[in-house]
Amino acid sequence: MAGKRDYYEVLEVARSADEREIAAAYRKLAIKNHPDSNPDDEEATERFKAAAEAYEVLSDPEKRGRYDQFGHAAFEGAGGAPHYADVSEIFEVFGDIFGGGIFGDMFSGGSRQGRRARRGENIKCQLTLNLEEAAAGVTKTVQFDRRQTCKHCNGSGASPESKPQPCVRCGGQGQVVQQAGILHVQTVCPNCGGAGQRITDPCAGCEGAGLETQQVRLEIAIPAGIEDGMRVRLTGEGEPSPSGGPPGDCYCFVNVREHSLFERNGPDLILRFPVTYTQVVLGAVVEVPTLAGREELKIPAGTQIGDVFRLRGRGMRDPRGRGIGDLIVQIFVDVPKKVSGRHEEVLRELADLEKVNVSLQQKSFLEKLRDYFVHNEESTAQVEN
Ligand SMILES: [Zn+2]
Ligand SMILES: [Zn+2]
Secondary structure (H helix, E strand, O other), X not given: OOOOOOXXXXXXXXXXXXXXXXXXXXXXXXXXXXXXXXXXXXXXXXXXXXXXXXXXXXXXXXXXXXXXXXXHHHHOOOXXXXXXXXXXXXXHHHHHHOOOOHHHHHHHOOOHHHHOXXXXXXXXXXXEEOHHXXXXXXXXXEXXXXXXXXXXXXXXXXXXXXXOEEOOOOOOOOEEEEEEOOEEXXXXXXXXXXXXXXXXXXXXXXXXXXXXXXXXXXXXXXXXXXXXXXXXXXXXXXXXXXXXXXOOOEEEEEXXXXXXXXXXXXXXXXXXXXXXXXXXXXXXXXXXXXXXXXXXXXXXXXXXXOXXXXXXXXXXXXXXXXXXXXXXXXXXXXXOOOOOHHHHHHHHHHHHHOOOOOOOOOOOHHHHHHHHHHHHHHHXXXXXX
């Protein structure tokens, strides 16, 4: 990505610019270089694309952080920075971001609407994995509801006996021209939603929506290392377009269940592992669990409570293909709740040796019981005498 311009330069903002300043700068550039205002001007289109790319990175705190730290190198490889091959992709992305605001209307529903049919709605589904599945990657079947073209009316929304009437507001164009300041903006007709027609007698099967709900089952490949809360896009698996355009996408939101042993921290896994006092004092080789099975870990003599050990490469894979994390073993001393017999004797000898004060040996419950009875019998005998 040599020769790429700095995103802050592209948007003509300071590195310290806040979200509002970045959005304002982008809006200004986007309007100035908008392809509709600069037909056949390749350079304006390039500036428009560059601004969109810079904006997508700098408006996202996580991406902006990475960019500030690593520059363009932060986005090399798969899942990197957005690179728009075609301005239409920008309309799709920013149509979403700006929702139905003036900016969104202008871009996604502007005069481009005439050339590009509206995409179908995006939908979402959910999937829950355990940590082992998230670590290795897995193929799962998801089930969700999706509205699909109604079979009764073939998507028109009108009953088979009736015909849709042309919309009176836009005269069947699906577009109306609105004025915003000095700009003439063509937007989707609010009366017919861009369809260009009104339904007088709605289809009984879909109540005029042109869509009916169907259950969908799909296989989905989850990449290794996926994190709780991430989503996987199933391109083209959303709802069909109402106007013959491409379908929307389905976003599968992934939950990863908590594991009984391992806690995830980014690419690393944390394992709290119990050892004994003698093991940390004298040193030991212990077997610790990893996601790939057991592994030996050497605990050197004199290890302190809270010391951590790293098993390199035994963590989680980065879902974007940037390396693999470690297993961090945090040891703690597992103190026995109760000791007795030889175990207790040896510990008491150790306490003597270390010249530390320990509590007196506790009498067992039976001993206490015997003492109690002996004492009572003695006092009774005294009374009798
Ligand atoms: Zn129908
Ligand atoms: Zn209309």
